[in-house]
Amino acid sequence: MSAPAGPLLTVRDLHREFGGVRAVNGASFEVPGGGITGLIGPNGAGKSTVLNVIAGSIKPTSGEIAYREQDITALPPYKLARRGIxxxxxxxxxxAQLTVLENLLVAAPGQRGETLWQAALGKRYWRAQERAVVQRARELLTRFDMTAKEDEYAGNLSGGQKRLLELMRGLMAEPALLLLDEPMAGVNPSLARRIEQHLLDLCGEGLTMLMIEHELAVVERLCDPVIVMAQGRVIAQGSMADVRTDREVLDAYLIG
Ligand SMILES: Nc1ncnc2c1ncn2[C@@H]1O[C@H](COP(=O)(O)OP(=O)(O)OP(=O)(O)O)[C@@H](O)[C@H]1O
Ligand SMILES: [Mg+2]
Incomplete structure (x- = not known):
């Protein structure tokens, strides 16, 4: 497929209120294809809400989201997954009570609620499909150095290993656009650096990412462009070098 000329994702004038709280209050930005776009801002800025609205897990009060120039506003997650989001x-x-491998298998698209459909297609067809899914899971386990944990219950993993599993689960669907909410939160520094390298590798393979991240040094190394939110609005965007000297950005981080 040829790359679209415009941005991969466009968010236009997004609003989301919770009771009286304006969590997102007119956010507009674009995510270009083929890189890691950073979404930063102080606590409560509305970053996760924006990601949740894009991901279809909560509905916007108003506003539009377009993907490859097609309207995807408020589509449910399974429909977004089919489009690669x-x-x-x-x-x-x-x-917690499934093994690591099982967690990966159930994260593959079309692995649940399709038993009848699978029966209709015949065992041979779905066994082949199942084999492909297991193979994909094992490739990810190898890639993330988690093969030894394949049969471990996910609930027994360390915090860092759970973050890796979360990333692998996202990758099972072979996304074109991956939305990451603080993928390195609470992870020790050496694992955080490993996750960083994984994200860069995935980026090199053509995966586009929109990533919320608190650690600005990480954002500086990985993300371009960077979208800065405060109090539900986008207050700056550009390279990290540009936004870090922006007066409004400095104020937002100081005042919170
Ligand atoms: N489900 C909800 N119900 C009520 N208020 C909510 C809900 N989700 C978010 N909010 C409020 O909306 C605002 C934005 O929250 P959000 O989680 O999007 O911020 P954030 O930028 O992701 O913050 P953090 O950096 O702390 O993760 C906050 O004031 C938050 O308390
Ligand atoms: Mg958040």
Whole structure:
């Protein structure tokens, strides 16, 4: 598929209120294809809400989201997944009582609620499909150096290993656009650097990412452009070098 000329994702005048709280209050920005766009801002700025609205897990009060120039506003997550849009959570979302491998298998698209359909297609077809999914899971385990944990219950993993599992679960669907909410939160520095390298590698393979991240040094190394939010609005965007000297950005970080 040839790359679209315009941005991969366009967010236009997005609003989302919770009761009286204006969590997102007129946010507009674009995510170009083929890089890691950073989404930063002080606590409560509305970053996760924006990501949740893009990911279809909460509906906007108003505003539009376009992907490859097609309207995707408020599509449910499974429909977004079919188009290649996948998100990971700020808090890991693994199934504690499934093994690591099982967690990956159920994260593959079309692995649940399709038993009848699979029966209709015949065992041979779905076994082949299942084999492909297991193979994809094992490739990811190798890539993330987690093969030894394949049969471990996800609930027994360390915090850092859960973050890796969360990332692998997102990658099972072979996304074109991955939405990451603080993928390195609470992870020790050496694992954080490893995750950084994984994200750069994935970027090199053509995956586009929109990433919320608190650590500005990480954002500086990985992200271009950077979108800065405060109090539900986008207050600056550009390279990290540009936004870090922006007066409004400095004020937002100081005042919170
Ligand atoms: N489900 C909800 N119900 C009520 N208020 C909410 C809800 N989700 C978010 N908010 C409020 O909306 C505002 C934005 O929250 P959001 O989680 O989007 O911020 P954030 O930028 O991701 O912050 P953080 O950096 O702390 O993760 C906050 O004031 C928050 O308390
Ligand atoms: Mg958040």
């Amino acid at each position: 996948i998100r990971t959570f700020q808090l890991s979302s693994e199934f």
